[in-house]
Amino acid sequence: MNTQDKKTAVLPVARKLGIVGGLGSLAGGDLFFKLVKSRAVLADQGRYHFLFEQHPFKDVLLPLDRDASMTARKFYVFQVCQSFEAGGVDAVVLPCFASHTFRDEIQQELGIPVLDLMAALAEHIRRIAEPGTRLGILASDYVRHSGLFERYLGGDFQLVYPPEPDQRVLMDAMYGLNGIKDGYLQGVPLEGVYQACLALQARGANLIVPGLTELSLVCADLQRRGLSVLDINEIYAAAVTTADDEPTRAPFKLGIVGGVGPAATVDFMAKVVRHTPAGRDQEHIKMVVEQNPQIPDRTANLLFDEADPTLALYATCKRLESAGAQAIAIPCNTAHAFVERLQPYLRVPIVNMLSETVAAIARQHGSGKRIGLLATSGTVQSQVYHHAARHTGLSLLIPGFDYQELVMNAIYGERGIKAGFTDGLCKEQLLLAVEHLCELGAEVIILGCTELPLVLSHCDHFQVRGHSVALVDPTTVLATRCVSLAGLPA
Template sequence: MKTTSRLGIVGGLGSLAGGDLFYKLVKSRAVLEDQRRYHFLFEQHPFKDVLLPLDRNASMTARKFYVFQVCKTFENTGVDAVLLPCFASQTFRAEIQQELGIPVLDMMHALVRHITRRIAPGTTLGVIASDFVRHSGLFEQHLGQHFNLVYPEDHAQAALMEAMYGVNGIKDGHLDGVPLESVYQACLSLQGQGATVIVPGMTELSLVCGDLQRRGISALDINQIYAEFATQADGSARQPPFKLGIVGGVGPAATVDFMGKVVAHTPAGKDQDHIKMVVEQNPQIPDRTANLLRDETDPTLALYATCKRLESAGAQAIAIPCNTAHAFVERIQAHLRVPIVNMLSETVEWIVQTYGSRQAVGLLATSGTLQSQVYHQAARGCGLQLITPGFDYQALVMEAIYGERGIKAGFTAGVCREQLLLAAEHLCEQGAKVLILGCTELPLVLAHCEAFEIGAHRVALVDPTTVLARRCVSLSSGAHRVG
């Protein structure tokens, strides 16, 4: 098992307790035995609610935002795992985890593991916690099934809250005198209810744990437990939820169409079953066809920059719902850490699997896609022969896409449809039994269909964006490796 080497510690939620955890990490046995293996980052920023007592109705909103922002900073700097030394924050740890690609180590899991290995089920545990944590059900959720939990009596709990959060309290660094005595009395209250072990529900308890133990209180040190857990945990084991990056705006309507197909082909019973998607709708990416045909502005850098932003946003795979843009994919892919799912090769492979390699296949696409030969290269790899329109019919395809009443101008019926049907019938007359709708605007007019009637011909229409959407859905389920 690989031990986590780069650990981030979220400070600022309880400054002294966070510092105490850092100290106990540094002096833990695992770290002292192999100091070169560990790299610790302690991040603390001003947090406006840090001095507010965690009473029963305390709001967690500002705390959630603070924790998330610090964790994202850690993620962006390549940290392997994050420690979150705050019991109140453990109540929403799963929410934070859902938005990150690195693990936030579960402090409650560390505590439960420590207790269940050393203490017999059925034992009465006394819990020292803030009003908020006490009433959140956190300890009942994790320990209530196997242990009897008791809390300080009301007057002892009130004194405990004052000792922790009041003026000159333990959070302010006053670790002896009245604050310590109040914590001690709370522990006695728990012992009076039959507790044999005092379980921490405040990280600040670690600051006075040694003093309590010297007074005969069997109190657990959560920072020591969490530090030992962190140096044994395998932070690389977590697989974040699948997130699909989409290069949008090429063209804009085709992007929306593709996203709709991803949603439509995802087996889901509720919103949360759908795929995370991050989209950069960037219509300013230079025209791909204009570059390939007339050597106008090269779109490579704009496509690459968009992909890098999607990569930085946590995308694990990138989809480009634009056929012509795939002429630039090969030169971009080598400089990305995440794969671009190649719509063209996926389409050709799907045709071979569905109709066989000997089927005559026609290609309706922009002149730029045809000139780049990207579909032809993909087809040759699968043994397919492609049929393309003659000059006049290719002009009809381009007019249907780019014309004044074309698809990019917002039209999906009328002249543009008739022009496409003429070109499609022309390919059928040349023997095509399958037609690739090889421009993402075309499926806005002609849909993916196994049997489409064109004049006297019956032909299968293959929509590459539908194929791509299905492939991305399969990747999200883990059914296939991205590659």
């Protein structure tokens, strides 16, 4: 390679693998050893970074009998995987058959892949065995009765298990006092496993398949006795160091900056639910909400230079990021005056409710319509809707001074919406402002404060004192956009 080639050569991207330890300390250590000495790693030792993480797991010594509870194991595995994801690990190695009975549940909550031990085992068997081969399975009672092997191998192979007496011998050899999990790899425990293997051969098994990662610790001894036994740690190590990680995306999760205001947040969430085409609970969108009413008032800051809400908004968005949100919604029109300050410091996008609203108006009503804006004085003064409208060729009408005061009183007054009222004086004040904008020529009116749709609804033909006007609710627009971001037809 010449000097120029050396300058332009692209080094392979390092691959960081996190290994969940503690579910069987000796088997986990054996897997780590086999990963380090695997052909792929020895050929390119600079490419692979391994992070072995093991914490105290109180149920590790309990035998995996048929009715064993997986709750503590699930929580342990999830917590370790979650720390791997936060630490920038590319993929998780999970050397535990029992944990693969709930691998799909763990994967649903992560944005990095949990590499499938059973898929690696099944692929290896399909390479070396003919369809219909009788496979003898050595597994714990729990895994045996979970249907795990049937799901991965039952369609192509015949599966047999040891008779019950030999299964009890196997369980004792693994989990009993001075068993293989305790590090006793010779003598009575080894003979117990050997007896179970002979029982499988007597049932016609041509190949003995491990369903316990600890079997790798005695696999060589069994092979020397002439048994055709697979080494699961050898197989798993080869698979995870040669496979390219498929991009894994956790189910879409929407982060919501709540409390601005509190009732509007609940209203927005209801609209997301209402516009999601779901036939059952599990088809709805994940939402994580920080209901933070202590965020300083946006209008008070914009109009009177009171407390700045920028940091509180940013901190809330960062917590939503940390909770796994893939997009952030802020159901507050006035807060969008601060979005341009926040977005450069966030990894996930804030869905801009104002831009989405004016774009929706242009699509549905055309760019030639005259648009009225009902909003807080802070939103009006910040010109955020005006800027968004100019990008789509729309022009805005705003209420005259007296009518703008009516809008503010309808929102902030003693009998206003933020005080919990949605009828009576506040509604009459808003209807007067709507009529005023219609008289100015408005054909479409934006309900540009998230409290307003609690009183007036999204409507294409709203009648008010002889005028017909379309009312556009930005929170409805935002909700439908968030549904579409989740890959669902709104």
